[in-house]
Every structure is written in structure tokens, then in C-alpha cells.
Amino acid sequence: MLALALAAPAGADDLAALPEPQIKAAYILNFTRYASWPAAAFADPRAPLVLCLLGQGTADIGRELHSRSAGAHPLELRSLARGEDAAACHALYISAAEKPRQAALLARLRDQAVLTIGDSAGFLNDGGMINLMLVDGSIxxxxxxxxxxxxxxxxxxxxxxxxxxxxxxxxK
Incomplete structure (x- = not known):
């Protein structure tokens, strides 16, 4: 269900052949579709969902997410150079390259309605919400x-x- 959203319906064998950024983008998109924010997080029911990408390697993920939507909310993509701008995001993907700064960034976002997604060891321990990881060759x-x-x-x-x-x- 989650990883196939960006591609045409395909079998699990087809999914394994997709490039990693495309698979990660599909997961991120679906996390935004299956998350719920407090009503005050959006100015109106059709307001854009601001999805921020932070760190090396996020440009390819951003290209995959261009012109997508999360339910009634069109995605508004932002590339962040630093985490200080993250409070303006509804969702934030933090690449593994940001591991040295992720604990401090996640601490600043702890009580804010920002869905945090990452892909590094210790992401959940640092206060992140969803961590992508490689298990038996699959994300x-x-x-x-x-x-x-x-x-x-x-x-x-x-x-x-x-x-x-x-x-x-x-x-579980």
C-alpha cells in the first residue's frame, strides 16, 4: 500500500527495482496522507501541506514529490539549508547526512505539529516520529x-x- 503510491500498480518484485529516492518519496507521500494534524495547522481545508526536505540527497526525493498532493492538500515543497526554518513545515524529512544535528533539531520541534521523518540510526531515540530503514534489502x-x-x-x-x-x- 505505502510504497506503491507514486508508481502505477505494481507487484512487490517491481517495487524492488525502483530507485531508492522514488521508494522513499512514496513512503513520505503516504505518511503525509495517513497523518492527521490539529485543525489549527491549516488555514483552510485545501491549504497546501508544507513538506520540507533537509540534507544531502533530498533533491531526488523532491523531484519525485513535485505536483503531488496529500488528500485535499497540494504539497508545497521546500528545501531547507538549516533546521531553524523547520517550524514552518507540516512535515519534515531529515536525511542521514544531518545525523550530527538531528537531535537538536528534533528537540526544537518536540511540541510542534511537524511530522518528522528520517533515515538514520537513532532517529526515533532522538525524538523523530518515523524512521525509514533498510531491512533485508527493502526499505x-x-x-x-x-x-x-x-x-x-x-x-x-x-x-x-x-x-x-x-x-x-x-x-506489535
Whole structure:
């Protein structure tokens, strides 16, 4: 379900052949589609969802997400040079290249309604919400439900059911 959103319907074998940025973009897009923000996060029901990309290697992901939407919200993509601008985002993807700065950035966003997605070791421990990871040659993800709830966001239970691991959500 999650990883096939950007491609035409395909089987699992076809998905394995897709480039990594395309797979990550599909996951990120679907996380925005299956997350819920407090009503005050958007000026109106059709306001853009601001998706920020931070770090090396995010340009390819951004190209895959160009002209996409998360439900009624068109995506507004922003490339960030530094994390200080992240509070203006609804969702933030932090590449592994930002690992040295990710704990401080995530601490600043802890109580804000910003869906944080990353792909580095320790991302959930640093307070990130969704971490993409390589498992047996495939991209999978894990969720920090405590961080998600603390920010006032919600995730569809189907997303949680597909996660490799859910922190703060009881046994999987």
C-alpha cells in the first residue's frame, strides 16, 4: 500500500527495482496522507501541506514529490539549508547526512505539529516520529508513537500495522 503510491500498480518484485529516492518519496507521500494534524495547522481545508526536505540527497526525493498532493492538500515543497526554518513545515524529512544535528533539531520541534521523518540510526531515540530503514534489502519503517502524540499529530492505524516496530504503542 505505502510504497506503491507514486508508481502505477505494481507487484512487490517491481517495487524492488525502483530507485531508492522514488521508494522513499512514496513512503513520505503516504505518511503525509495517513497523518492527521490539529485543525489549527491549516488555514483552510485545501491549504497546501508544507513538506520540507533537509540534507544531502533530498533533491531526488523532491523531484519525485513535485505536483503531488496529500488528500485535499497540494504539497508545497521546500528545501531547507538549516533546521531553524523547520517550524514552518507540516512535515519534515531529515536525511542521514544531518545525523550530527538531528537531535537538536528534533528537540526544537518536540511540541510542534511537524511530522518528522528520517533515515538514520537513532532517529526515533532522538525524538523523530518515523524512521525509514533498510531491512533485508527493502526499505521499511519504524514509528515513535510517543513523539507523534506529544506533537498533537495522529497516524492512521493501518500505518502503524505496517511498521516494523512501534515505540510507545504496545506490542506489535
Amino acid at each position: 521499511r519503517f519504524e514509528v515513535n508513537l510517543n513523539a507523534t502524540k506529544q506533537s498533537g499529530l495522529g497516524l492512521n492505524p493501518r500505518v502503524l500495522g505496517l511498521a516494523e516496530r512501534v515505540v510507545g504503542g504496545g506490542a
